Amino acid sequence: TRERFLETFKEINERFQTVFPRLFNGGQALLKLTDSSDLLGTGVEIQAQPPGKQVRNLELLSGGEKALTAVSLIFAIFLIKPSPFCLLDEVDAPLDEANVGRFGAMVQEMAQNTQFIIITHNKRTMEIADRLYGVTMETRGVSKLVSVNIKRAVEMAVA
Amino acid sequence: TRERFLETFKEINERFQTVFPRLFNGGQALLKLTDSSDLLGTGVEIQAQPPGKQVRNLELLSGGEKALTAVSLIFAIFLIKPSPFCLLDEVDAPLDEANVGRFGAMVQEMAQNTQFIIITHNKRTMEIADRLYGVTMETRGVSKLVSVNIKRAVEMAVA
Amino acid sequence: MRIKKIEVNGFKSFADREVIHVDDHVTAILGPNGCGKSNVVDAMRWCLGEQRAKHLRGQGMADVIFAGCSTRGPGNAAEVTLTFQNNGQVPTAYLNFAEIAVTRRLFRDGTSEYLINKVPCRLRDIQELMAGTGAGTRGYSIIEQGQVGRIVSSKAEERRYIIDEAA
Amino acid sequence: MRIKKIEVNGFKSFADREVIHVDDHVTAILGPNGCGKSNVVDAMRWCLGEQRAKHLRGQGMADVIFAGCSTRGPGNAAEVTLTFQNNGQVPTAYLNFAEIAVTRRLFRDGTSEYLINKVPCRLRDIQELMAGTGAGTRGYSIIEQGQVGRIVSSKAEERRYIIDEAA
Ligand SMILES: Nc1ncnc2c1ncn2[C@@H]1O[C@H](COP(=O)(O)OP(=O)(O)OP(=O)(O)O)[C@@H](O)[C@H]1O
Ligand SMILES: Nc1ncnc2c1ncn2[C@@H]1O[C@H](COP(=O)(O)OP(=O)(O)OP(=O)(O)O)[C@@H](O)[C@H]1O
Ligand SMILES: [Mg+2]
Numbered sequence: 001t002r003e004r005f006l007e008t009f010k011e012i013n014e015r016f017q018t019v020f021p022r023l024f025n026g027g028q029a030l031l032k033l034t035d036s037s038d039l040l041g042t043g044v045e046i047q048a049q050p051p052g053k054q055v056r057n058l059e060l061l062s063g064g065e066k067a068l069t070a071v072s073l074i075f076a077i078f079l080i081k082p083s084p085f086c087l088l089d090e091v092d093a094p095l096d097e098a099n100v101g102r103f104g105a106m107v108q109e110m111a112q113n114t115q116f117i118i119i120t121h122n123k124r125t126m127e128i129a130d131r132l133y134g135v136t137m138e139t140r141g142v143s144k145l146v147s148v149n150i151k152r153a154v155e156m157a158v159a
Numbered sequence: 160t161r162e163r164f165l166e167t168f169k170e171i172n173e174r175f176q177t178v179f180p181r182l183f184n185g186g187q188a189l190l191k192l193t194d195s196s197d198l199l200g201t202g203v204e205i206q207a208q209p210p211g212k213q214v215r216n217l218e219l220l221s222g223g224e225k226a227l228t229a230v231s232l233i234f235a236i237f238l239i240k241p242s243p244f245c246l247l248d249e250v251d252a253p254l255d256e257a258n259v260g261r262f263g264a265m266v267q268e269m270a271q272n273t274q275f276i277i278i279t280h281n282k283r284t285m286e287i288a289d290r291l292y293g294v295t296m297e298t299r300g301v302s303k304l305v306s307v308n309i310k311r312a313v314e315m316a317v318a
Numbered sequence: 319m320r321i322k323k324i325e326v327n328g329f330k331s332f333a334d335r336e337v338i339h340v341d342d343h344v345t346a347i348l349g350p351n352g353c354g355k356s357n358v359v360d361a362m363r364w365c366l367g368e369q370r371a372k373h374l375r376g377q378g379m380a381d382v383i384f385a386g387c388s389t390r391g392p393g394n395a396a397e398v399t400l401t402f403q404n405n406g407q408v409p410t411a412y413l414n415f416a417e418i419a420v421t422r423r424l425f426r427d428g429t430s431e432y433l434i435n436k437v438p439c440r441l442r443d444i445q446e447l448m449a450g451t452g453a454g455t456r457g458y459s460i461i462e463q464g465q466v467g468r469i470v471s472s473k474a475e476e477r478r479y480i481i482d483e484a485a
Numbered sequence: 486m487r488i489k490k491i492e493v494n495g496f497k498s499f500a501d502r503e504v505i506h507v508d509d510h511v512t513a514i515l516g517p518n519g520c521g522k523s524n525v526v527d528a529m530r531w532c533l534g535e536q537r538a539k540h541l542r543g544q545g546m547a548d549v550i551f552a553g554c555s556t557r558g559p560g561n562a563a564e565v566t567l568t569f570q571n572n573g574q575v576p577t578a579y580l581n582f583a584e585i586a587v588t589r590r591l592f593r594d595g596t597s598e599y600l601i602n603k604v605p606c607r608l609r610d611i612q613e614l615m616a617g618t619g620a621g622t623r624g625y626s627i628i629e630q631g632q633v634g635r636i637v638s639s640k641a642e643e644r645r646y647i648i649d650e651a652a
């Protein structure tokens with residue numbers, strides 16, 4: 001299992017290095033093992049440089065930059081080991097419009113192999129969906145599901 | 160200091176009971192002391208019932224309901240002991256449009272006594288501001304501040 | 319294994335039976351604060367075998383059963399069914415089914431049931447069925463609300479599980 | 486005490502001197518991800534005396550000095566000034582000033598300075614000046630990004646500080 005871990009790590013790291021600049025429109029990122037001599041115990045470090053910046057410490061990244069870095073890593077893993085579905089609960093909340101656009105474009109591409117179920121308040125993300133469900137509480141406290149079209153969905157979002 | 164704590168607690172609790180239904184458009188909430196016999200050590204419990212619901216445990220509240228409950232408590236404290244300024248960093252991110260609207264209305268009212276500095280991506284919140292600053296990074300990595308009007312602000316938000 | 323539909327009945331705020339027909343590509347769920355969107359995520363994690371009430375934002379497992387509201391009494395049971403399209407990567411016992419429906423039930427008295435295609439089974443059977451697809455309850459395939467930044471903020475040692483899951 | 490302006494120079498991503506003239510009522514700050522909005526919040530907390538680098542998302546205090554970027558070298562010092570309109574609720578030494586400017590500086594070599602109206606002072610002087618106005622670094626008056634739900638999710642014992650602050 002040690003070899004498998006190392007091999008999977010290398011594959012994910014390679015993908016991460018291509019996904020990150022796509023979502024950030026530039027910059028670079030990579031994964032590092034904290035102790036490559038102990039594959040069963042080593043930690044995994046993330047180094048991320050948004051375009052034009054020199055970030056020495058991941059904690060200095062902004063809220064949106066952290067979220068986008070995390071999404072880059074998750075998508076990199078999905079590209080290596082596609083799972084039947086991916087469930088994202090408002091991951092686009094901290095992102096600005098330009099990043100939401102790139103996030104949506106990437107989701108649409110990956111949705112060829114993986115099913116995405118995305119909870120969102122953002123109209124741009126709704127627009128990439130093939131099917132939309134609204135959750136309503138006509139009777140307070142009781143949830144109902146109703147299939148909606150994009151026009152109705154956008155209305156619900158600004159209600 | 161014990162009497163002061165108890166008196167302040169009662170005042171905040173009273174206000175919380177009026178602010179919560181305003182932000183939630185109904186429902187009720189209250190604060191409780193976990194041990195009123197030990198005023199120097201007691202904890203403070205929050206009970207919150209969004210309109211029409213029976214919530215036994217605060218953790219069951221949704222992301223947006225938790226954020227709005229927290230804002231209700233913060234505003235209740237501000238009404239009892241106004242502080243010179245209030246700095247809110249994207250507190251409206253988890254809120255839907257209707258809740259953002261009520262949040263904005265309350266901010267405008269409280270801004271008679273307290274200065275608000277609000278960081279937001281939400282256009283409805285921008286619209287209640289008296290003055291708007293955009294932060295840009297024309298040179299990547301270097302922040303600049305520029306005073307903007309609402310029209311320009313909304314453009315920046317959808318850039 | 320492609321998900322075809324999600325059925326919830328009596329689970330959290332879904333007092334009555336509700337169904338989501340999941341699209342092959344992207345399905346979006348939207349609605350106002352507190353309407354029940356994240357409860358759908360909890361329903362899926364629960365159905366796939368989640369045992370820790372805390373991970374479902376509850377104190378005890380009974381918190382997943384509809385607790386009532388101002389106009390209705392509490393429910394007696396919670397039930398969630400996930401229906402998959404069979405892609406052949408399943409244990410031999412299920413090879414002949416076109417669809418595989420995984421069901422979990424919990425009654426007020428604490429009795430809990432797992433079923434595959436309406437036949438009672440153990441939790442282990444469900445876990446074996448879903449193994450290797452990355453769809454387990456912990457995997458990188460479910461990102462809960464507010465947790466997206468956690469992968470970046472957590473310690474390097476904690477992050478290894480993400481690679482382990484995929485290995 | 487009303488805030489009139491916030492001046493940052495060499496603090497985090499603000500390599501050059503920048504100024505916000507704060508409105509009497511509501512001032513909004515906006516811009517894309519990573520542009521420096523939350524750095525303004527850090528600047529205010531720092532100026533008011535925050536001593537823990539971790540609370541400013543840094544590892545050491547030197548992380549608040551402009552670290553450079555692809556087109557510029559690192560800065561030598563960070564400086565933040567908050568200018569208040571004097572409302573009379575101040576220690577006698579400052580009663581005659583129309584405005585009160587609180588400044589904090591940190592140099593690469595680790596030297597740190599506090600000033601009130603350009604006169605060097607100690608951190609205690611600034612803390613005394615701000616005491617009782619609720620504007621201290623911990624108070625309920627600054628809610629950081631992603632932290633709004635914390636008051637609700639924290640334990641009952643932890644919440645008492647919110648009442649203590651106001652008492
Ligand atoms: N067992 C239960 N019975 C009835 N209602 C419940 C139960 N468990 C949770 N709820 C209710 O479900 C609501 C939360 O739903 P959920 O977290 O899915 O909201 P959401 O749509 O995700 O909202 P947000 O946009 O704010 O994240 C709460 O108001 C809670 O009271
Ligand atoms: N000492 C420093 N020198 C230069 N840049 C720094 C320094 N400290 C932090 N930064 C940069 O500031 C940026 C973060 O800024 P900030 O957190 O204010 O963004 P933001 O506008 O709040 O974004 P978001 O909308 O995503 O929350 C990071 O990209 C980080 O690299
Ligand atoms: Mg939710």
Ligand SMILES: [Mg+2]
Binds near residue numbers: 062064522523524
């Ligand atoms: Mg920020």
